[in-house]
Amino acid sequence: MAKIHHHSLLPSILLALLALLSFGTLALSRTVPVEDLEMMKMYEEWMVKHGRVHDNIEEKERRFKIFKENVERVNAHNSVKGRKFDLAVNKFADLTNEEFRAKYTGRLLTRPPTKQARGGNLKLTDDVPTSIDWRKKGAVGKVGQQGGCGSCWAFSAVAAMEGIVQIKTGELLDLSEQELVDCDTFDDGCDGGLMDNAFKWIIQNGGLNSEEAYPYKGEKGECNTTLSSVSVASITGYVDVPEDDEKALQQAVAQQPVSIGINSNSFEFQLYGSGVYNGSCNADLLTHGVVIVGYDVTEEEGKPYWILKNSWGLDWGEDGYMRIDKDVKDKRGKCGLAMLASYPTIE
Numbered sequence: 001m002a003k004i005h006h007h008s009l010l011p012s013i014l015l016a017l018l019a020l021l022s023f024g025t026l027a028l029s030r031t032v033p034v035e036d037l038e039m040m041k042m043y044e045e046w047m048v049k050h051g052r053v054h055d056n057i058e059e060k061e062r063r064f065k066i067f068k069e070n071v072e073r074v075n076a077h078n079s080v081k082g083r084k085f086d087l088a089v090n091k092f093a094d095l096t097n098e099e100f101r102a103k104y105t106g107r108l109l110t111r112p113p114t115k116q117a118r119g120g121n122l123k124l125t126d127d128v129p130t131s132i133d134w135r136k137k138g139a140v141g142k143v144g145q146q147g148g149c150g151s152c153w154a155f156s157a158v159a160a161m162e163g164i165v166q167i168k169t170g171e172l173l174d175l176s177e178q179e180l181v182d183c184d185t186f187d188d189g190c191d192g193g194l195m196d197n198a199f200k201w202i203i204q205n206g207g208l209n210s211e212e213a214y215p216y217k218g219e220k221g222e223c224n225t226t227l228s229s230v231s232v233a234s235i236t237g238y239v240d241v242p243e244d245d246e247k248a249l250q251q252a253v254a255q256q257p258v259s260i261g262i263n264s265n266s267f268e269f270q271l272y273g274s275g276v277y278n279g280s281c282n283a284d285l286l287t288h289g290v291v292i293v294g295y296d297v298t299e300e301e302g303k304p305y306w307i308l309k310n311s312w313g314l315d316w317g318e319d320g321y322m323r324i325d326k327d328v329k330d331k332r333g334k335c336g337l338a339m340l341a342s343y344p345t346i347e
Contacts, residue, residue, distance in 0.1 A: 036068070039064075039067075039068050039071065040064065042071070043063075043064050043067050043068075043094075046067065046089065046093065046094075050091045050315070052094065063094040064094075066094050066095065066096055067093055067094040070089070070093045070094070070271065071089055071093065073087070073267065073271075074087040074088065074089055074093075074271055074273075077268070083275070084275055084276050084277075084278045084303075085268075085272065085273070085274065085275030085276055085277050085278065085279065085323075086273040086274050086275050087268065087271040087272065087273050088271060088272070088273025088274070089271070090271055090272075090273065090315060090316050090317075091312075091313070091315050091316065092104070092270050092271060092316070093271065095270070097265075097266075097267045097270060100270045101265050101287070103148050104146075104148070104264075104270075104288075104312065105152075105264050105265055105287040105288050106150045106152075106191070106192045106287055106288075107192060107285065107286070107287055108153060108192060108193070108194055108261045108286045108287065108288070108289060108340065109153075109187065109188070109192060109193055109194035109197065110194070111194065111196060111240070111340070121239065122239055122241055122242065122248060122251060122252055123251075123255065124248075124251055125251065125254075128250060128251055128254045129254055130297075131294070131295060131296035131297065132253065132254055132294050132295060132296075133293065133294035133296065133307060134163055134256070134257050134293045134294055135293055135294065135307075137167075138166060138172055139162070139163045139166040139167055139172065139256070139257060139293075140159070140162070140163060140172075140257065140293050140309060141159065141162045141172055141173075141174055142174070143309065143310070143311070143313065143314050143319065143320030143321070144158075144159075144177065144216070144311040144313075145216075145311065145312065145313040146177075146218065146311040146312065147218035148190075148218065149181065149189075149190035149218045149219055149220070150188075150189075150190045150191055150192050151177060151180075151181050151189070151190055151193075151218075151311075152288050152289040152290070152311055153187060153192065153193035153194055153195050153197075153198060153289040154177040154180040154181055154184070154187075154193065154198060155177050155289070155291075155311035156195050156259040156260070156289035156290055156291050156311070157180065157195040157198035157199060157202070157259055157289075157344075158175050158176070158177050158180065158198075158208070159257060159259070159291040159293075159309055160195070160256070160257050160258060160259040160291050160342075160343050160344055161175060161199075161202065161208065161233070161235055161344050162174070162175055162233075162257075163256050163257035163291075163293070164235065164256050164257075164343065164344050164345065164346055165233045165235075165346070167256055168346045173210065173232060173233050174210060174211040174212065175208045175209075175210060175211060175232070175233060176208055176209050176210060176211050176213065176214035176215070176216070177211070177216050178211075178214050178215060178216045178217055178221075179208055179209055179214045179223075179224075179227070179228055180193075180198050180201070180202075180208075181216075181219075181220050181221075182220060182221050182222065182223040182224065182228075183201075183205070183223035183224075183225075183228045184197065184198055184201040185201065186198070186200055186201050187201070189220035190219060190220045193289075195259040195261075195289055195340075195342055196238060196240065196342050199235065199237075199238035199342070199344050200238070202234070202235055202344070203234075203235060203236065203237070203238075205228065205231070206231050206234055207231025207232070207233055207234030207235075208231060208232070208233060208234070209227050209228065209230050209231060209232060210232045213227055213230065213232075214227045214228070234346075235344040235345060235346050236345060236346055236347045237344070237345040237347065238342055238343065238344045238345060239252075239342060239343055239345060240341070240342045241258065241338075241341035241342060241343070243338065243339055243340075243341075244331040244332050244333075244338055244339060245331070245338060246326065246327055246328075246331075246333050246338050249292070249333070249337075249338050249341050250295060250326075252341065252343055253292050253293075253294065253295060253306075255343075256343055257291050257292065257293045257309075257343070258291065258292045258341050258342070258343045259289060259290075259291050259341065259342050259343060260289070260290060260291065260292055260308075260337050260338075260340060260341045261286035261287075261288070261289055261336065261337075261339060261340035261341075262281075262286060262287070262288050262289075262290055262308070262335045262336055262337045263281045263282050263283055263284075263285055263286055263287050263288070263335045263336050264281075264287050264288035264335070265281070265282065265285075265287050266279060266280050266281050266282075268280060268281075269281065269335075272316070272317050272322055273317065273318075274317070274318050275323065276298060276303060276305045276323045276324065276325060277322055277323065277324040277325065277334070278324075278325045278334070281334065281335035281336075282335075282336075283330060283332040283333070283334075283335060283336030283339065284336075285336075286336050286339060286340055290308045290309060290310050290311070290322075291308070291309045292306050292307065292308055292309075292337070292341075293307050293308070293309050293321075294306075294307040295307060295326055303325075304325075304326035304327050305323045305324060305325060305326050306323070306324050306325075306326045306334075306337065307321060307322075307323055308321060308322040308323075308324055308337075309321055310322060324337070
């Protein structure tokens, strides 16, 4: 996101007049500097782009203040020379970080302390490619949009399942996250879940229906047992990747897309735009489920990174994806991404 520049007085006055006309009561409710009026115009354009509507002028004024602070933070971050990633004035730009965490992140359920064999062990091989991108191999479906429902675990599990189904059959199917949200009795719908639990339920249910037949609604509803009894794809097991081991995780991702947990709570994660993420994050608490669909190194420095597929829509990150530091000193991985990795199997 480029900084806002003031090239001359006349354009500033014109922008101010436009902002006054578009922002209405808010602009007239107080004495506003020209800089704010330009920011108001920017906010109006942002609201149109993201379909944001406010019930009253007080809420709009509050949101504008948050938006302005976030734009200033984005500009400050992006002005630092030598940075590895950029922030963006994305669809989360009028939320405080506290609001963002409350609505779009949570806390993943944890694995039980006693583990059972569920699909064998990670298949180790000496022939691990230096880079892989399952998108280029046709094993990754469209980027999902979970909305305000805490269903990241379902999107992560479904993406991993779609991947292995395509690898085994050659057909990329669009499977139903809503079926998991409504019907999976091991997880908590929009209040969170665990990818392993989702795999377990899918196996017990005999598979999943398609997205077309059981479309996503962004809220938990009654399980449609008629639709849920129809399966267009199934899995036979799932494997937990050894914890705190990025080398083992690379072995897994070399074979198929892998579900992971990650801490997504930071301001930098909220407004991530592009580049290899090396920002702040706390690995002590996993708050979000995503899927790793590949890894590579940067052309300029040869710096290794993972490729994450998120479920916040195309207007977050790099068209819905994030590149993030790989092979870091912390054995838990950047933002804890090596702590809760697993993948479904088909025998």
